[in-house]
Structures are given as structure tokens and as C-alpha cells.
Amino acid sequence: MKLYNTETKTKSEFEPINPEHVTMYVCGPTVYNYCHIGNFRPPVVFDVLARVLRAKYPKVTYARNITDIDDKINAAAAEQGVDISVISEKFTQAYHDDLDVLGVLPTDVEPKVTEHVTDIHDQIQSLIDGGHAYAADGHVLFSVGSYEGYGELSKRDPEELLAGARVDVAAYKKDPGDFVLWKPSEDDQPGWDSPWGRGRPGWHIECTAMAAKHLGESIDIHGGGNDLVFPHHENERAQSTCSHGKKYVNYWMHNGLINMNQEKMSKSLGNVLLLKDLAKELPGEVIRYVLLSAHYRAPLDWSDDAVQQAKSSLERLYGALRKMAHLEVPNDIGNQIPAAFDAAMSDDLNTPKALAELFALAKLANTSDSDDQKIKIKAALLQSGYWLGLLQNDPEAWFAGDSDDSDVSEIEGLIAQRAEAKANKDWARADEIREILARKNVVLEDGPEGTVWRIES
């Protein structure tokens, strides 16, 4: 398969370091608050990538961290007068709940920073030993000047970077571009003992330490939002390369960001859309569909219209599956994923193209009159859908929306009455029942095998 690499700015054939074991690391959240829709594009995109890789390689280890040491967590904990673990555990749980809604499969490893403080110490020490870091005024800093490759990932010239630095440069920095690996904690701040005094890790070091520990010193794929390219990934790359003396990542992958109705999502604009709120109004699958309806590297505009279109599109796909509900796919049917679907997914995760192939399958299913062929199409739809994390629900349940059991029995009771009226050619009564149900957003569809219904919202 081909993947686009931020570092080389080209799409190239993916060649794992070890074809028997692919390694992938994605930057996870800092758990100090509920996550918004934008935070979930990476987990969804890389969940899809992991699913595809698992289909193509014998073993994949996918790590996505939880950053549970951070000054924003400290601030929230201090404000509420609780231990930082109270904050981080609460929002880790919330994050998992949200991922579940989106159908994101668990990763193989989910390292937490608090469990890797000594690994971080070791890595910092190796950087100091190698002349790439220095202790100053209670801090340990990475020396940007010690690494000639600095700036290669984000295409930045270190000279210009330093000249353009718009922040006040701390006095203890040898060079304005140097960044913190370890910083001291006040007595009333959370901190960990270290060879450089009680303190806490800087922002970038946790990812390199955890990636090295769980995946190795060189990994195949490292992903995240493209706002992380600089400084976070540039700095990770510098740390790891200098610490281990080998290439850190072979394929850097970055997703585009999400806008809200053409505006950047930001707290000051008041347009931050939390996933937990969105999930109250929409099935997670619709949210996931929107996220996959554009290519992962392109920016994505979140809007009511986009949501509506996603919902209608899924309805078409589930509609095709519903018509085949009575057909059983045998367990030994084998791989039915269409070559065109595989090709689209293998082309740097071209999910919009892949989705188009799903619609081609739906059309085929809707026009086929061979059950044998339909069984294969159904299998193809389900297997392809699995790569995307879509279409895995029972079509009946999907069309029933959030109706509960008593809603369902009421609806089906009325449908039975209507069937009787229809049998008696009592069209007035039949239409009356249709009308009653329509007021409950229930749309009826009469077919040769009886009446089916769906919730229209």
C-alpha cells in the first residue's frame, strides 16, 4: 500500500521495517477536559489505517498514548482541590466512552505518562550523555543546535525559526530554540523525583520515551493532527534520533484539521463541539462517516449539511443491506473485498473513493436478482465496511434509530393494524395509520415481503 509521508512530501510504497510486525504510534489526548470532534479525527483515521494494516500484515502493534501529566491537568486539579489522577482518570474514561461511540477499536497499547517517568529519565540522561541536552537552573533542555537535522520534518530553517521566535526567551536557554525536557515543580505542584530535582517532564519527551519502550527505537508509522508537525513531532524526532542514533519514524502521517461552518473551532468563538454532546443527537456511525467522507489529509468542514448528507448516504447503504437481511453469509465465504475498494484504501487511505466503491456494491445489490450473487455482495459490503468501521450494525436496528422496545412494539402493532386495513382495501384507515406514524417520524415502506419502517429525523 502507498502512504503519504510528511517528511518526504510524497506518497510512497509502504515498506515496514519488519514485514512480520508493523508498528504505529499516534499521539493521544491530554486528559484535562472532554474532547471535541476535532480531537477524534486522528483516532478514527488511524483506526481505519490499523484495520487495513491488520488485514495485510500478520502482526500490528498500535500504540496511542494518554498524556496524564500536563500543566493543564495540574491547573484543573488545583482549581478543584483534587489529585491530578482524579482529573485524568475522569477524562480518560470519557475519552474511551467517546471512542466507543465512534466505533474505534482499542489500541494494542495505551501508555500513560505517569507510568513511564523512569523511561523518560533514562531518555533524558542519554541525551545529556550524548551532548544533546543540558541541565540549567533546575531544567533540562534539548540543545537544538546539536542536531543538524532539526527542521527537516516541518521544512523549517532553524535560523529563521530562531530569528522569528516571538516568545520571551528564558534566560537559562543557551539557544532560543531549545526546548524543555524536564522542568522543576514547586512544592505545591505535582512532581516526580529525578536526577535533576523534583519536577515533571516537558511536552515532547513522553511520546518518544513511550514509543521507544513499546514499539522500539525505530517505528514504521507515527500519526497525529497536522498542527503537531511543529513543534511536537519535530522535537520528538530530534529527541529520539539523538537519543538512539537511528531513524525514529519511517512514515509521518498527519491529518487535516476540522473547521466548524468554515470557522476554526475555538473556545473564544464558542463553537467547540464536544463529542459527548454531538453523540446525544447523532449515531456515532454518522459522525464517523462524516469524518471519513473527506480524504484524511484535507481539511474537513463540519456543518449540519455535512451531517445530513452522511446520514442519507448511510441510509442508502443500510437500505441495500436491509433488503438482503434474509440472506445468510456463510462463514467460509472468504475474502470478498472488491479489488477497487482495496486499491482505494491502499492508496493513502482514499476513503471517499472507497466509499464510492461501497455505493457501487449497493447498486449492484439493488439490481441483482441472483441470491448467490447477493450473498457475495453482502459479504463484500460487510467486509469492506469493517475496514472503515462502518455498516456493522443490524440494518433493522439502524433504521429504528433510538426507538426503545415499547416504541417498536407500538409501531409494529400499528403496522399490523394497517396490514389488516390494507387487506380489506380500507385505504382511508391505512393512510390514517401512516399519518399517525409519520407524526412520530416513522416512515413506512411497503414491499413485496410486507412493510418495513424507519425513523426519519
Add this chain to the structure above:
RNA sequence: GGCUCGAUGGCAGAGUGGUUAUGCAGCGGCCUGCAAAGCCGUGUACACCGGUUCGACUCCGGUUCGAGCCUCCA
């Protein structure tokens, strides 16, 4: 200002040097007691200006506009 990316039909969104993307919406038809779903048909879209070419939406240059990053940020 610097770096990077982009501009496709009403909307969303792929793609290609010469052939239908696809979905949603619209229109006409079939089917239906009526509907819905489905099916069939239906749209000379490729920001602008030059250039290369037998031929460019697709390659090159420029212009305009938009997005992201420039040490909090998915």
C-alpha cells in the same frame, strides 16, 4: 513576513493528459391503492491569465482567493 497545502457541477467530494467518479439535493419516468425505498433517464463542473502539447480540469509559470503552522493546540 516565512514555510506548507489547496481552489472541481446547487452541496459534499474523488480522479485523470484525450472515455460516467460517487453520494446528497433537483427534474422526468417506471414501480405503488397512495407513498416510501429501489430502478431507469437527466447536469458540456473543473478560480483567473499565460505557456507546453495534436489535445489540459489534469503538466509548467504567474495572478487572485482560502486553509494550516511559525514553540498551548488533534
